Amino acid sequence: MVVTGDPTQVDLPQGQRSGLVDALETLAGIPEIAVTRFDRGDVVRHPLVSRIVEAYESLNQEREREVPAKDDGRRR
Secondary structure, three states: OOOOOOOOOOOOOOOOOOHHHHHHHHHOOOOOOOOOOOOHHHOOOOHHHHHHHHHHHHHHHHHHHHOOOOOOOOOO
16 A cells, blocks of 8 residues: 655644644554655656745745744743
8 A cells, every 4th residue: 555645735724633644653663664755856847836836835934934932931
């Protein structure tokens, strides 16, 4: 059996866990199950698609930098 997916492409409501991420964590360490991970160098795309993906990655990184750190309740 082969299961494919991209854990970065989750469109679930915030706080709802991805089934793919859950499966990867739950099944890790079972010797009969292999996981192959590809990165951007493994994927051949039309140049325009690559530019679109890069634009969204850049936007996501920018948004992550804008999120203020959570208050841990300790006084400073």
